[in-house]
Amino acid sequence: MSCNCAIVVAVFIVIIILGAGHAVTGARVGAMMIRQPSSSQMFREAPAFWNGAECVAGGGGGGRVDIAMTLDANYLRGTMAAVLSILQHTACPESMVFHFLTAEADDRGLAAALRASFPSLDLRVYRFDPSRVRDRISRSVRQELDQPLNYARVYLADTLPADVRRVTYLDSDVVVVDDIRTLAAVDLAGHVLAAPEYCHANFSNYFTDAFWSHLALNGTFRGRRPCYFNTGVMVMDVVKWRAGGYTRRVEEWMAVQKRRRIYHLGSLPPFLLVFAGHIRAVDHRWNQHGLGGDNVKGRCRGLHPGPISLLHWSGKGKPWLRLDARRPCSVDYLWAPYDLYRYSSPVIEEW
Numbered sequence: 548m549s550c551n552c553a554i555v556v557a558v559f560i561v562i563i564i565l566g567a568g569h570a571v572t573g574a575r576v577g578a579m580m581i582r583q584p585s586s587s588q589m590f591r592e593a594p595a596f597w598n599g600a601e602c603v604a605g606g607g608g609g610g611r612v613d614i615a616m617t618l619d620a621n622y623l624r625g626t627m628a629a630v631l632s633i634l635q636h637t638a639c640p641e642s643m644v645f646h647f648l649t650a651e652a653d654d655r656g657l658a659a660a661l662r663a664s665f666p667s668l669d670l671r672v673y674r675f676d677p678s679r680v681r682d683r684i685s686r687s688v689r690q691e692l693d694q695p696l697n698y699a700r701v702y703l704a705d706t707l708p709a710d711v712r713r714v715t716y717l718d719s720d721v722v723v724v725d726d727i728r729t730l731a732a733v734d735l736a737g738h739v740l741a742a743p744e745y746c747h748a749n750f751s752n753y754f755t756d757a758f759w760s761h762l763a764l765n766g767t768f769r770g771r772r773p774c775y776f777n778t779g780v781m782v783m784d785v786v787k788w789r790a791g792g793y794t795r796r797v798e799e800w801m802a803v804q805k806r807r808r809i810y811h812l813g814s815l816p817p818f819l820l821v822f823a824g825h826i827r828a829v830d831h832r833w834n835q836h837g838l839g840g841d842n843v844k845g846r847c848r849g850l851h852p853g854p855i856s857l858l859h860w861s862g863k864g865k866p867w868l869r870l871d872a873r874r875p876c877s878v879d880y881l882w883a884p885y886d887l888y889r890y891s892s893p894v895i896e897e898w
Contacts, residue, residue, distance in 0.1 A: 590624075590664045590887040593631050596640035611642055612731045613714045615703055617696050618647035618657050618672065622719040624867045625860075627664055628885035632722040634665070635885075639728060645670040646707055646714065648699040650677045664887055673706050675699045683801045685808070698814045700778060701797050704788040712786050718779035720839065720865055722885050725856035730833050733782055739793060741782040741827035743834040746774035750823070753816055758809035771824030778818050779861055780834040782827075796821050832856040838878045839864040847876035858882070 614633065616626060626647075634640040649672060651657055658672045677695035679702065684693055699706075700716055707714060715731045717723075733741045750773055751759060758764050788794070800817040803809060810816035832854045839862030840846040847864070858881055860866055866879035867886065 589889055590627055590660060591889055592666070593634070593664050593887060595667060596634045598641040599638040602639035602642055611644055612728055613644050613646060613711050614727070615646045615648065615707065615714045615716045616719055617699050618649040618651070618654070619696055620651060620657065623657060623660060624886070624888050625719040625865065627887045628882060629717060629719055629721050629723070630665060630668070631885045631887060632724065633727050636723055637726045637728055643669065646711070647672045648675045648706060650675050650696045675702065675706065683798060683805065685804045693813065701794060701814065703783060704785045705794055707785060714783050714785055716781045716783060718859065718861065720860040721779065722858050722882055723856065724858065730829065731782060733827065733829050735782065735784050735827050738825065738827040739784050739787045739791060740822055741829050742776040742780060743831045744774045744776045744826060744828035748775040750775055753812060753819060754810050755808060757807055764803070764809060767820055768824065773819065773823035775819065776823070776826060777834055777836045777859070777861060778815055779836065779859055780857060793821065834859050836861045838862070850878060
């Protein structure tokens with residue numbers, strides 16, 4: 548009897564360990580194997596989505612739409628929800644082509660999880676080498692912002708194949724509640740980037756006193772009206788980016804940051820230094836940002852007034868973490884319908 552009790556206790560402990568971190572895929576206890584589902588089994592398969600009658604290949608409104616995102620184990624649940632929302636709300640889901648940049652060594656496992664949930668999805672995965680940017684990164688206000696993959700958006704044009712001429716970049720903590728084709732087809736009017744622009748924000752807060760007191764540095768904004776924009780939702784003319792050498796321009800400001808500490812927030816400020824005042828502004832409905840709260844505490848925030856096409860949990864708080872902790876913000880319930888996570892438990896098998 549005591550032996551059986553010991554086995555039960557051991558099983559219980561292992562189940563807790565397995566369920567907590569998903570780091571172990573299996574453990575043997577006596578004649579039983581406790582098996583943790585793989586990442587490809589942790590998510591449900593999404594419904595199939597088909598193009599509508601208006602989606603004529605190569606014409607009309609159904610031409611190919613290239614979407615780029617990063618792919619990371621910590622944000623995989625968010626990525627799944629974002630992809631589902633895009634497919635669910637576009638009239639031409641089969642016209643979507645997803646390009647994922649990942650720094651993970653196990654990129655096949657992440658791709659397999661996506662393919663298991665979206666068997667018909669046209670997706671391509673590209674390995675982003677963290678060493679390319681690691682020595683250029685300066686410490687910011689939040690550790691997550693210092694991860695090399697957060698800078699992969701700088702290298703999109705260098706990574707994507709030559710046939711991708713325009714791409715819509717999205718963070719993994721968004722859900723799209725409108726047809727993404729509308730954003731992707733925005734008239735760039737000769738600009739390299741398009742994004743919602745927020746000229747009411749205090750632009751000076753994004754840079755340090757050392758920057759604003761240095762005439763040669765802050766002179767970069769001379770002759771333009773710089774406004775804040777969020778780099779988690781952007782439309783990029785990939786051809787113009789390459790031709791203009793914009794990767795090098797962003798890297799140059801990152802090098803200045805390493806020497807002088809001119810900003811605090813990860814990959815955003817070097818984009819602002821190069822592009823603020825020089826982007827094509829699009830309607831604010833395409834980035835209802837800040838739903839993750841601030842970058843330090845992640846306090847709850849409500850929706851901004853006006854129509855909404857895209858919800859963005861930028862900031863420290865992520866909806867899947869707050870929902871799991873049973874401390875959600877009200878806006879997190881808008882993300883929940885797109886969650887494909889199974890809430891799976893380890894399986895006990897005879898060995």
